[in-house]
Amino acid sequence: MKISRKAALNTLTGAFISMPFLGFSRTKKELQTFKQEFGVAWKRSQDYTLTVFNQMPEEHIDFKYTPESMSFRTQFVHCVTFTAMQLAGRLEIPNPYENKKDWEKLTKAQLSNEIKGFYTWVEKVAGEVSPERLAKEEGFAGGKIQVWQFFYAMENHIIHHRGQAVCYVRLKGITPEGYVGW
Template sequence: MNISRKNALKSLFGTLIGLPALAKSDDKKDLLGFKDEFSAAWKSSLDYTLKIFNQMPEDKFEFKYTPESFSFRTQFVHCITFTTSQICGRLNLPNPYDEKEKQNGYWAKLSKTELEAELKGFYAWVEKTVMETKPDKLAQMEVYAGDKIPVWRLLYALENHIIHHRGQAICYLRLNGVTPIGYIGW
């Protein structure tokens, strides 16, 4: 098949003109795929978080390796409150923990079983929020760490923040003679 220079340039030009439209539709497709991917990773995160959380005996929940460090309990409370406030602030949602935060010492009074229930509720809230957020809102750009990133990337950054604190909790287990379970990936 012979193709003329003119027809080749028309094809190339047509392709270049059409790329932005394809990219836009691919972005929406990717955001729908993001929800499925995030959901699977989030469920795995919950599973691993609860396994680490439940390895610490309740009488060691206030353990700190230095006076200024978070307690074992606070590692998990911080994950709940920080992540929730970031999501609510950026998506303009009411924070489900505002009333609890107003109660003096709310988090410190919770038993291990009660805090585990809060963790499960938090993970369920994030899952529901992500699933109900429209693709255009997930694509919305937000300031983060001196840059601008879309909300969907921020959600991964927040999960990474949880990974950091879960890693801290693993060190707390070891410092208390508890051998952490092996890593559970996606």
């Protein structure tokens, strides 16, 4: 089997990116680097999230592929509210979405603005957390991870729901725009 240079580089890049989840701890300087790295990755996440979100016509924003599934709208609302709840609880900071308005009544444009505001809030939180707090271990999924790793775990959660949203777009006969990577 012949592997192209591009495929090999992609594999190595994926391995490098996943290293933080293998239990590596970081120094104070590396935690400052995390803030810069995360800021870049988070901006790309916002761009792609809004690309996916904006592909669904407003008249289909509440589309569900089965009665028990989340709606297209709810995929995004869940990402915002769940991530904010998790970060606020772990970092002991106010949750700006704790008593939020009726999400189901927001127009597509209003929800898009809420998503942008959420991404701005998370980026601000990540930038303000002290290196000591970022290094602290917290319970997660039956184990423990450092707080800086938790930011990536929340991004992984968003990736999951964004992927589901891509399927909703396809079910409405729309060819999704290409992936926006790092």
